[in-house]
Amino acid sequence: MKKYFTLISGSIQKKLAFPANLTLWLLVDIAQVAILPFIWVAIIHEKGNINGFAPADIITYYVILTFIAFATSSHSAKYVEQDIVTGNLNKFLTKPLIYCIRNYVSGLGYNIIAGTIALCTIIVLYFFFPNVILLPFSRAHLALFIISLFIASFLSTCIQQITGFVSFWMGDTSGVRHLRYMTEKVFSGEFAPLTLYPIFMQTVASILPFKYLFFIPISLYLGKISVQEGIYEIIKGIIWLGIFLCILLIMWKQGVKRYDGSGA
Amino acid sequence: MLYYFRIYRIYINNAVSYHAQYRASTWLHFILHIVWLAMTLFLVSIFFEHIDAIAGWKKEELYLMAILWSLADQISIVFFNNITNLPDLVTDGNLDGHLTKPASPLFTITLNKINIFALYKALGECALLAWLFFHYNFSIDLLHITMGTMLFLSAVIINYSFVLILNTLSFWFYRINNVNEAWFTIFEIGKYPLSVLPKTGRILFLTVLPVAFIAYIPVATITGKFPWYGILYAVLFTVFIFLFAILFWKHALKKYSSASS
Secondary structure, three states, X not given: OHHHHXXXXXXXXXXXXXXXXXXXXXXXXXXXXXXXXXXXXXXXXXXXXXXXXXXXXXHHHXXXXXXXXXXXXXXXHHHHHHHHHHOOHHHHHOOOOOHHHHHHHHHHHHHHHHHHHHHHHHHHHHHHOOOOOOOOOOHHHHHHHHHHHHHHHHHHHHHHHHHHHOHHHHOOOHHHHHHHHHHHHHHOOOOOOHHHOOHHHHHHHHHOHHHHOOHHHXXXXXXXXXXXXXXXXXXXXXXXXXXXXXXXXXXXXXXHHHOOOOOO | OHHHHHHHHHHHHHXXXXXXXXXXXHHHHHHHHHHHHHHHHHHHHHHOOOOOEEOOEEHHHHHHHHHHHHHHHXXXXXXXXXXXXXXXXXXXXXXXXXXXXXXXXXXXXXXXXXXXXXXXXXXXXHHHHHHHHHHOOOOOOHHHHHHHXXXXXXXXXXXXXXXXXXXXXXXXXXOXXXXXXXXXXXXXXXXXXHHHOOHHHHHHHHXXXXXXXXXXXXXXXXXXXXXXXXXXXXXXXXXXXXXHHHHHHHHHHHHOOOOOO
């Protein structure tokens, strides 16, 4: 375990050593949702309230979404693909590290730094705009929200690494990464709260696991679902996490058998 | 000029030969792109589940914006995508191979790889565009279409210029190979109507981060929503940013010292 904590520490130092790279990743996570609150506020202002979302709800939704993106999102798919395609994976196969865990903790540096920045920014925003930035619905909801963040973090890295491992079979995964990005954007609640979608899309989104990345945590924060429902969703989230971990493990084992290390 | 045309013809031949080996991959890219485009249009339609127009923009106009945005993206990928490898070329020292060739390094870096996958996608989007104009009753005239097309071509030039400026920063900032991902994410804002933003945001996207030029201004021009002085500004901005990008590149080359090769 000590080696992974060392990796986390190294990851934080590496991120701080390249502030331009860190700033760009922060911009990526902000820009993904930058314009959407304005569009929804423009829509909601005309209607007053849409499916239980008032203007303050929607603004808080995207503010918390940005925090979750900073604190839990993984960006490892492209790096995993590069490791496989260039043969860089060779050096990790010879190290006493589990590659998947190594990828997760390597990204934690960014999550810790960016999450801290986001949290401080939200606190400052709350003091300036207390009518627009809502506090957690209750302490129980806040506790469930924090637990859901861990599920979101592990799920994000699983999905990213699974996408990266497709390289063992396909080489260039840009198309698959794009498809993953769009699917996540639609069904995670990143584009809009899932309750604003047409009914049939809400049904599809409720079956898929992507809602645990953003929609469920934010719904817990805003109190849009009860504590009992929240506990039920957390349990389902953990089951989905188990499924993705199994898929990740299988893809890793099968992928390494195919891997030939060419390009190194 | 003829010299560079001959070199470009060789690049085209190489690209066609290379992509002919990966026909299955070409089809896969095309299908995934259609799915991606359908999802983009679906996301736009979600807004109109609750309202008939957003800041004066109707559903078909937002569809037009999304398709034009994607077309601008694909055209940029077909011809200019290789410039996004510049940070890696600089940090790995492989830029030297371009500097020692008897041709403009900017020409060889930008154009030596042509993405045929993206060309098929662009053609698919042109077909979708034609369908959109036939299906929806756009009240447009020839003048606005011509101005809009011109501004669309300007959008491609602006996109290339800005990407060149961002990637040229790698001569000073190391480890910014994610600059292109950052730009693509910001670039995506360009497929939404920027009139919903406060004044500060609109000014930002009309100047420092020129995403408004990609689809918003061309569509606003086609639909007659954009004033004549805005069109003039767009043309002047295109010339300015292109010249600035070239001069910035030349300045960066003077500062370049090879790490290794």
